[in-house]
Amino acid sequence: MEPITSLQNPRIKDLVRLRNRRDRDQSKTFLIEGFRELIRAADAGLDFTDVYYAPDLYLGDNEPALVERLISLGARATKLGNDAFRKVAYRDRPEGVLAVANQFDTSLDDLVLADDPLLLVVESIENPGNLGTMLRTADAANVAGVIVCDPTTDPFNPNTVRASIGSLFTVPLAVTATQRAIKWLGDQNVKTVATSPDADRMHWQASYRGAMAIVIGSEQHGLSSAWLTNSTESVQIPMSGTADSLNAAVAAGVMLFEATRQRSG
């Protein structure tokens, strides 16, 4: 088969369109780019529809085996010319392999909790990269799951996939409405600790033992009143310089590793 070289080819245009949420929502598919990310996606059993490859752009020797593996998992393989690949790639330095996979289910009912789970809840996160970094951080802290409430960015955004470095495929993930998450966590007897700049207690003064969820709001608006009213307790990460807030993913990291510290002892 000849590689696709025309930037006007309809399949090239369809791939570029998958950067838009509307097109992802309609097709129920999403893009995964990068060697490491695709290995993790394959390990996690994702349902691939297509793999696109451009051998001239490979950085190492293992890409052909990865493409073969994705084909064996059901992906249709299509070779692209270098310019066509660069057009569909969303990285500055494309690695020559990009796949399309079906979106997986993220319903809250499928989130199964073991004893004394640690959860991360995030509300209305706007920045896709921040959401991906939070998934990566939550994975490193070995959370039982991440609940994404009232999202303004979907977790299948290419920048979320990239920043998560594959943690999107390994961390149990649910997307739901805030009110439903509050009810579900209450039903499961999971304690919630909300972060708020107005809280009286410092974040290290709360206990993170037992079944509990750390709740982080958006950078722009913080947490909604529903969370502030209904959480078991609220804490602040103390801001003592001239900066009056932390990046939301940094705040999630500070909270999750305070919980890790307390739970390790």
Added chain:
Amino acid sequence: MEPITSLQNPRIKDLVRLRNRRDRDQSKTFLIEGFRELIRAADAGLDFTDVYYAPDLYLGDNEPALVERLISLGARATKLGNDAFRKVAYRDRPEGVLAVANQFDTSLDDLVLADDPLLLVVESIENPGNLGTMLRTADAANVAGVIVCDPTTDPFNPNTVRASIGSLFTVPLAVTATQRAIKWLGDQNVKTVATSPDADRMHWQASYRGAMAIVIGSEQHGLSSAWLTNSTESVQIPMSGTADSLNAAVAAGVMLFEATRQRSG
């Protein structure tokens, strides 16, 4: 004066060129965009050369006063057409005000330490946004200074300015070579805690009291052997999920706020 509307105007081209490190290094100037960032830069006493403004793009009512203030601080004011402004802006949603300022001095000799300072040292950070987020986090943790060693990105990169949300202008900042930083910290009797995935102790098992520096390496390569050999001690942030590393700015946040917790007691 008529606004500049031509995208081919030499001054427009010069502004776009300031996104490149070489042009910043040559001109010893850099770009600052955004209302909040410019307020903080003005408060910090930066030396502005120019302010460019496009009133149609203002988001609020306070931009004219900001432009006046920058003029009073010595900036030459130039009005731009909307398309010309969008070309020079590096944000997706430009706010209609952008300034050029002279780079400030970042020599280590100018870093003055009070008693028992907490410092952040970062080595060979590649991602400008990560460097900016680290400056913002260090500011929030009220560090005495940030020492940027062997940088592969300069702190005047537009994405560093943006991610720092103005903390670039408020946190005492030094840029130097690793060997020089090690010697300087030793001369000042500042203890160093290096982060390494191979360390035996968990990050909360070290003491962060007294004069001390937290040392964070690049995401891709970690810390150089110079830091690992010469630091007072090494700790790891435990990775317990499938993710094998944290975003470097998240790691800095986890370390700085563990130090904050210990130093607050």
